Amino acid sequence: MPCASAAMIFAASLFLAASFSTLVAVLLYVLVQTAVPAFGHTTTSSLALVRGLYFPSGNLIMSLNPSASASPMVLYTEPLTYHQAMNSDDQHLWKKAIQTEKDALDKAHTWDIVNRPTNRAVVKGKWVFKVKHNADGTIERYKARYVAKGFTQVQYQDYDETFAPAARYDSLRLLLALAAHNGWTPQQMDVKSAFLYGVLKEEIYMELPEGYRQDNKVCKLRKCIYGLQQSPREWYACLADSLQRKGFVPAKFDPCIFIHKNHHLYISVYVDDIMIFGPDSPFRKEIRQLLKADFECTDLGNSKFILGIEITVTNNGITLSQCAYINKILDKFGMSNCKPVGTPLEPNLNLHKGDVTGTMGVETMKPRNTTEAETWT
Template identity: 40%
Template structure:
């Protein structure tokens, strides 16, 4: 026991020493005024590091200002980089332009640059898990400084680092700066050009996906601005790509993919687990819900939200902040999708009843902070369901859909339909058409991965909706349905999808359309692959519910 105490004290001393020695080289507070930063040697070092990047990348030239020149103002942006434990690991000083000074047609033309969607990233994670290879991650240092710009852009000299000899001169940009509206587009064009010259093929649907085939091996690269995810069936091919990128750009090779866009990723030999446990704890603390009483479901089955015009108004800014935080959490928590989307409808004029519903979601997160998605092997797609006239204000229905790659849930939605439907058949038919469009996008995207599909099963729990889709005659019961929804019938006839009936009690998408009682909610949540909660805790909750029920009966 004395030895255990000695080990704990020694470990604590080492950690404390590491913390204080680390703190000596970084500033723990973020600044907004460059004058204060110039008096702190840690931030001065960070600013010098940024300017050295400019010199290495030949970003600009100090020139005489041309006639009628209106140089863009620059400013310093200071940010502390934190690790997963919340400790400051680096001070980052970024020199950026002030975007309100930009003039369209003079300082920039086109600004659009493709960015990978979260569902596309989940598809890649599910595909990699099914093929048994691990994804790697790299980060391009000062990525935007690598993008060449076509426009003639001038900026003022750097605040705090002006040239004493040439105070009247300005910088002419050769490459993009952070804050320039065309900077993301310029960086993407540079990276795309490099990858295509290196033998990669760009995805036919998703322009942030690049693939390289070498013999029987394949290398997959996914781009999200300056973050790059890559992996393949050959270790040699992966290593060669990492070396090639390091020679062309200044890179940070971060090894195995573990933390990306707030997602925590654990890649095992057979399954991959993605979750947002750290983010969940952060928002519970942010909105002071860390000590709240846990709830077993995100919404009570008897909840019926409406405008509640007679209710007491609440702080709109706080309510929107809570909704925004929860919406980002739905990237790995489909179990709260319906509840969050329902509450989000009342952001314009939130009331006490709406805030109580949102707090109920936080209390559910308190009960299940570690839940996430498990991805394993799989090679097919399936899906969906709706509820009829679910909105108490305009009587529009809610469509709930989910798409799976094998057993891996990669896409889902809970969305109010655009028009009022006259029957449950019409509701189901419209929702099936929406699901069909998502399936076609997934089918085209997965074809870039080398996956080919015949008829994709579209699971619908309404036999009448299936009959309407298969019936080529527009009879009186459906002649009022918008013609754009009838493309479901066209793709059924083409053989792209196969409409399959599923019993209502087995419809996975029910979790996206209505509040459910605890048993059904946990069952559907588990079938969707949302796991990670302590089974003993669930068992204890079930036993407590049975105890309460028996007490009532007695």
């Protein structure tokens, strides 16, 4: 009997704890909806009410706006659905981005519009919206992409192999070190709608994009599209074949690093981002022109920003920085206005040798002022 009573008391305490947690979560949600309506453009003071706990209706993107005098941080909401995009304050920008993507799909003859099949599953699709940023955190452009919901594909019917390599950060740093040592200036190219160049071997039917749908009509894919399970693999195969025909071979340590057989030229591939390393020569210019002939590329010139890393080339070498990423993290945790210090500890802190147990004795460290005390709390 004592054991049974103890078990009942323990179960009751768990129930009360769960109920209390649920109540707190509901109250926080109500507070957020009241303090930050729909997560449009707002200020840091309204976010402070919930101390960083929020439930946004879209992906929250934070960037610095130097022209704002009252609050240096502006919050942008990326819609999660087509309906949200069409009802947002920036709907005219999202409509323009959607039309740009639709024009690219039509130009590539990505699909044929056919009647809905009765004996095959139709892959679902959705619009994905992204606010692209420059290295300093300012907005570059609004981008929309129509993607397949790959998880609705049927394995061995809609796809088979799916593995596709991507360049490692270690390999990128190695090439940047090599460029700094030899005085090279890395150059960068971006392939537009890269996955559309992949050859689709399977017969796949997919929903038409929202905003362009027709009754009882679907699209029969002719090209790979973003979101399909096999798209990254087919795009890599297409690009690798193009580079090998130009005299490049994949490196043994990283299949996304291509080394030319006869020239000091290296190419790094991360999905649709291409970086070219080597001396400034007519051959490097020729390779860039050949890539433009094979794919529709944006020639970005000298590399300045890739994979969240800002690249600065000077006479003294190459500097890598993630300033925009650091500012984003500081904004996320409410540390944008914190007071920076040059040292992690008090300058005059006295340390003395520990005792035989191996512990280190230190004097009690006090914050220098109220601002720092709040910063480290």
